[in-house]
Amino acid sequence: MTVPALEAAGLRHSYGGGRMALEDAAFTVMPGHFTCLLGPNGAGKSTLFALATGLLRPTAGHVRIHGHDIALEPGKALARMGVVFQQPTLDLDLTVMQNLRYFAALHGIGRREANRRIEAELVRLSLYERAGEKVRALNGGHRRRAEIARALLHRPSLLLLDEPTVGLDIPARRTLIRHVHALCAGDGTGDDGDRIAVLWATHLIDEIDPATDHVVVLHRGRVRASGAAPAVSAAAGCATVAEAFDRLTATRPAKESSSIGEAAA
Numbered sequence: 001m002t003v004p005a006l007e008a009a010g011l012r013h014s015y016g017g018g019r020m021a022l023e024d025a026a027f028t029v030m031p032g033h034f035t036c037l038l039g040p041n042g043a044g045k046s047t048l049f050a051l052a053t054g055l056l057r058p059t060a061g062h063v064r065i066h067g068h069d070i071a072l073e074p075g076k077a078l079a080r081m082g083v084v085f086q087q088p089t090l091d092l093d094l095t096v097m098q099n100l101r102y103f104a105a106l107h108g109i110g111r112r113e114a115n116r117r118i119e120a121e122l123v124r125l126s127l128y129e130r131a132g133e134k135v136r137a138l139n140g141g142h143r144r145r146a147e148i149a150r151a152l153l154h155r156p157s158l159l160l161l162d163e164p165t166v167g168l169d170i171p172a173r174r175t176l177i178r179h180v181h182a183l184c185a186g187d188g189t190g191d192d193g194d195r196i197a198v199l200w201a202t203h204l205i206d207e208i209d210p211a212t213d214h215v216v217v218l219h220r221g222r223v224r225a226s227g228a229a230p231a232v233s234a235a236a237g238c239a240t241v242a243e244a245f246d247r248l249t250a251t252r253p254a255k256e257s258s259s260i261g262e263a264a265a
């Protein structure tokens, strides 16, 4: 049986004050899948990312990365994971190359191997010709692609991206989405040989490919539906994933408990 790249089960988190930011969230992200974590503002997407990356500990439940519980085996879990957080973290006054070399050094990757990997990732993301430029000189879309290249240098088999298109214009968004889909669909693999799995958080329904993507619909801390996009639409009784998203995230859902699980997929 294929081990999920990411498995969340019974995941709960409270920041205090009684309200749960996440409540019994459960879903999987499988190798080779582009999975959209879809939710309106305040749904719990960033909280889920913080739990999945070990920045926060859950009140209950667990997140396993390729079978390793992030709370119990953080080293093994993090080694398999690349992360692009919502807030950009590149050094604006270093070149793209310098930023990536620094990250590779932090991961203990030798200089020659680092150069080889950096070149390969920058070529893959159509950014190689900008390698010698300071990040400050790049537009938002190119900066995001540089961050993705950096997140792939240690050859993870799970890539987490928290609302990576925020602030980008439409062409830059489309290019970024195309590049990340190509990682899943193409020959992208982690060091372990597993195909790359992507978890892409967004509140923008048009970032989903309704034919090929998987979705996890999060609303008010609860997973309302998960599975292949066409199956989620069908299970919600909707013609499109956009309609299903509207229905599942309506302010007052028809039935509070009517979530659609993986079985629908």
Ligand SMILES: Nc1ncnc2c1ncn2[C@@H]1O[C@H](COP(=O)(O)OP(=O)(O)OP(=O)(O)O)[C@@H](O)[C@H]1O
Pocket: 015, 021, 039, 040, 041, 042, 043, 044, 045, 046, 047, 048, 203
């Ligand atoms: N540090 C915090 N302290 C207290 N409450 C928080 C904190 N961070 C988030 N919350 C609350 O937890 C809930 C989920 O927030 P979260 O940021 O995870 O949602 P989100 O889906 O990422 O939203 P957005 O799309 O606006 O970033 C919200 O009600 C939010 O107000």
